[in-house]
């Protein structure tokens with residue numbers, strides 16, 4: 001995010017606060033639980049301008065300030081409590097929960113100590129194959145490749161389309177990251193895999209994980225177990241992180257059922273909640289999640305786009321790095337809805 005965009009967002013948030021919109025929004029929408037989603041929290045190991053390339057990892061000071069604000073304004077509860085509220089229709093005001101998607105190592109090393117110190121419960125949704133293979137997510141590999149490769153240009157081809165990405169400076173590299181991620185997301189699985197191979201071949205060798213900045217490293221199984229033992233609830237973020245709305249019925253079942261089975265076997269305790277990668281759901285997803293044994297499922301969609309009582313399509317709001325604090329407050333109170341914004345969370349990769 002550029003300094004100009006940041007200033008504009010901060011200005012917009014300040015105007016909304018001056019108009020009292022957060023207060024009005026809380027009066028109007030506070031009956032619906034607020035579920036917040038983070039991805040990573042970094043300890044300063046990422047450069048100050050990293051939000052230019054990705055908004056997934058929030059700085060630890062920013063994270064602590066946001067949690068302290070949430071704790072002052074909401075009763076922070078575990079997801080089991082959110083589930084009961086939705087199922088039983090016992091609506092009550094000012095309830096919130098904190099979740100994490102994907103399973104970065106920094107959830108243990110940076111985020112968990114802050115949550116513990118503040119006494120806040122949280123749920124971490126883990127992608128099984130990312131931990132198994134100890135390999136960064138594809139969207140992180142795209143970002144890291146284009147951001148750090150010594151190559152000055154990359155040529156990629158898929159489905160007859162060919163494109164050259166110039167990597168001259170931070171601005172062109174950041175533009176390339178966004179364009180390449182969008183292209184990758186639009187490709188069917190087989191073409192996407194070949195496309196990524198081309199990119200990796202031009203940028204990185206086998207030591208990719210070792211050269212991977214610490215913020216992007218996935219958790220290991222002993223680390224996931226430790227978090228679970230210490231009270232961080234672990235949920236499933238599927239086996240391989242697909243768009244569930246784009247996979248066939250058999251794969252949908254497998255992603256939900258096997259990921260739960262693996263996590264339960266690894267952790268020795270029930271795994272009852274799932275978050276859908278990219279918030280991707282269709283009409284089949286809630287039933288498939290229920291049949292796989294989950295008690296609730298989480299999207300990154302906002303609640304006014306779905307049935308708010310549906311425990312298998314629980315809405316969440318994503319928090320991205322580089323967001324001015326005023327905008328965080330506006331988003332959490334759901335004041336963006338009052339002005340017709342915020343229909344889908346701003347963070348694109350989840």
Ligand SMILES: [Zn+2]
Nearest residue numbers: 101102277350
């Ligand atoms: Zn995800």
